[in-house]
Amino acid sequence: xxxxxxxxxxxxxxxxxxxxxxxxxxxxxxxxxxxxxxxxxxxxxxxxxxxxxxxxxxxxxxxxxxxxxxxxxxxxxxxxxxxxxxxxxxxxxxxxxxxxxxxxxxxxxxxxxxxxxxxxxxxxxxxxxxxxxxxxxxxxxxxxxxxxxxxxxxxxxxxxxxxxxxxxxxxxxxxxxxxxxxxxxxxxxxxxxxxxxxxxxxxxxxxxxxxxxxxxxxxxxxxxxxxxxxxxxxxxxxxxxxxxxxxxxxxxxxxxxxxxxxxxxxxxxxxxxxxxxxxxxxxxxxxxxxxxxxxxxxxxxxxxxxx
Numbered sequence: 001x002x003x004x005x006x007x008x009x010x011x012x013x014x015x016x017x018x019x020x021x022x023x024x025x026x027x028x029x030x031x032x033x034x035x036x037x038x039x040x041x042x043x044x045x046x047x048x049x050x051x052x053x054x055x056x057x058x059x060x061x062x063x064x065x066x067x068x069x070x071x072x073x074x075x076x077x078x079x080x081x082x083x084x085x086x087x088x089x090x091x092x093x094x095x096x097x098x099x100x101x102x103x104x105x106x107x108x109x110x111x112x113x114x115x116x117x118x119x120x121x122x123x124x125x126x127x128x129x130x131x132x133x134x135x136x137x138x139x140x141x142x143x144x145x146x147x148x149x150x151x152x153x154x155x156x157x158x159x160x161x162x163x164x165x166x167x168x169x170x171x172x173x174x175x176x177x178x179x180x181x182x183x184x185x186x187x188x189x190x191x192x193x194x195x196x197x198x199x200x201x202x203x204x205x206x207x208x209x210x211x212x213x214x215x216x217x218x219x220x221x222x223x224x225x226x227x228x229x230x231x232x233x234x235x236x237x238x239x240x241x242x243x244x245x246x247x248x249x250x251x252x253x254x255x256x257x258x259x260x261x262x263x264x265x266x267x268x269x270x271x272x273x274x275x276x277x278x279x280x281x282x283x284x285x286x287x288x289x290x291x292x293x294x295x296x297x298x299x300x301x302x303x304x305x306x307x
Contacts (some may be wrong), residue, residue: 005279006154008252011172012056028038044271051086051253052064057283060278061275061278062275062279063076063079063271064076064079064271064275065083065087065088065278065279066079066083066085067082067083067272067277068082068084068086068087068179068276069262069272070268070269070270070273071271072271072272073271073272073275083179084235087272087273087275087276088276088279089278090273090276091273091277091280092280094255094278095259095262095273096251096252096259097259097277097280098307099251099252099253100254100255100256100258100259101255101256101284103169103253103255104238104255104257104284105284106169107172107173107176107237107238107244108167108234108237109234109253110169110173110232110237111173111177111180111233111234111236111237112230112234112237114173114174114177114235115177115180115181115184115237116132116180116226116230117174117184117230118177118185119180119184119187119188119229120182120188120219120222120226120229121182121214122137122141122181122185122189123184123185123186123187123188123189123191123192124188124189124192124214124218125187126138126185127192128192128200128210129210130196135177138185138186138189140150141181141185141186142182142186144178144182145179145182146182149242150242151244152178153242153243153246157246157247160175160247162246165247166247166249167247167248167249167250167253167304169253171247172243172244172248173237173249175243175247176233176236176237176240176243179236179240180233180236181239183190184229184232184233185234186225186279187225187229187232188222188225188229190228191222191224191225192222192225195218195221195222196241196253199213199217199218200213200217200218202217203216203217210296221242227292230292231288231289232293234285234288235285238256238257238284238285239257240255240257241257241258241261244257244258245257245258245261254276256281259277260277260278260281260298263277
């Protein structure tokens with residue numbers, strides 16, 4: 001009995017040692033949701049290519065802005081050997097760039113402030129209140145987007161001429177709001193619908209008026225939606241061309257979009273200066289995006305109510 005027991009015991013370590021001697025033969029089990037090495041390589045490769053495609057126009061614009069001649073875009077290979085920053089100096093010193101910047105910021109920020117304020121209050125009213133015609137109001141706002149700008153310019157010009165709003169920032173801000181308010185109202189109305197109604201009830205219990213509830217309780221929770229609407233309004237007003245070209249007559253009141261067109265005429269095109277101006281124009285847009293990007297997320301309403 002002792003001999004048999006000893007031999008059996010000696011075989012067990014032998015089997016275990018044999019198993020431990022070749023751990024590489026055991027296939028690795030892939031966890032659920034884990035990508036294979038090939039899938040990871042393909043994903044990163046596709047993302048890298050997409051990033052290069054997105055960055056190429058920006059890099060190309062910066063590269064063309066370094067060419068000293070207006071025709072350097074025809075021979076881009078020669079730009080690197082004679083690259084210079086003189087174009088930026090010419091734009092800043094010999095054009096109305098700072099007037100264009102001031103006009104653009106006044107119009108863009110004014111449109112953002114007025115447009116988002118009207119859109120937020122309208123969207124909140126339609127989301128929470130059931131007054132006669134609230135559904136019709138939203139469809140009317142949507143219908144206003146169906147009219148082409150060319151059709152609207154003439155009657156608006158006649159109206160603004162009577163009101164003395166031609167060649168004024170106020171007039172251009174009001175016109176931009178006609179485009180921005182309908183879209184932002186739909187955007188914010190949908191966002192307000194996601195905020196629990198119990199928050200409004202809590203505000204009323206605490207003695208807040210409807211506007212007090214909106215201002216003190218709803219708006220802080222709606223920061224992501226407000227940020228998206230503000231960014232859309234700012235970019236739209238910043239890059240708007242048709243209305244600005246029609247209603248702004250003084251060259252010192254031109255926005256960037258109109259100022260850029262001054263570099264191209266029927267007989268001449270200064271592409272190097274236009275490229276340099278375009279690079280400078282991107283700075284305020286990037287700064288504004290940096291200010292609002294932390295709010296461009298969703299889910300801030302989670303935990304707003306218990307249960």
